[in-house]
Amino acid sequence: MRQLSFVEPGTVRWEETPDARLETPDDALVRPLVVTTCDIDHAIVHGLVPFPGPFPLGHEFVAEVVETGGAVRRFRPGDRVVVPFQICCGRCDRCTRGLTGSCRTAGPGAAYGMKPTGGDWGGALADLVRVPFADAMLVEPAGGGPPTAVASASDNLPDVWRAVAPFLAESPGADVLVVGGWGRSIALYAVAIARALGAGRIDYIDTIASGWRSRSGSAPAASRARRRAAQARSPSR
Structure with a gap:
């Protein structure tokens, strides 16, 4: 099968690798339909x-189930699923407490597409991906929309939700400050979720803030701050 790998800074390469296969009765094989890139x-x-290469890339994706092991009960071939980027068993004490990034069975930090820290689980930019603990891992997308709309539900969308939603639940209509920069997709999701949850004023700070108001409804605070700083540095006439 084909798999896209990071080789070294500035270089990625499609490679031929052995086909992914079921290794335990709890596994599923999935075919990625939509893969999106994370800021990382x-x-x-x-x-x-x-991160030293080479290793497979990709960890945010929607896929179609191709094959399931004998112990998988919740999914069958043909199902469309969101595949979380963290590998977790769903049964250990940490997983049952919601600490899926610290699964005792898979190991802390186990994840697709980040071999140096996440282990050798493969990546989403491949013809096939093995999903261990399929009943615990796979999520059926709600609403029946296009897979492009939920590809980031593997990682970025839930990250942003837990960063924004609990605080707006405590303080409905509160103003929100979003700092962009390195993680721009996460920052823009934060703006969108804050708007959807009824935030008051939303300020977005970034080094390329011009135009954000028309696209996201947030005020480009960084642009105003830079203009004021430039005016302050200008010699008086």
């Missing part, structure tokens, strides 16, 4: 994260 993928490819 860009950082890896551009050498901003000190």
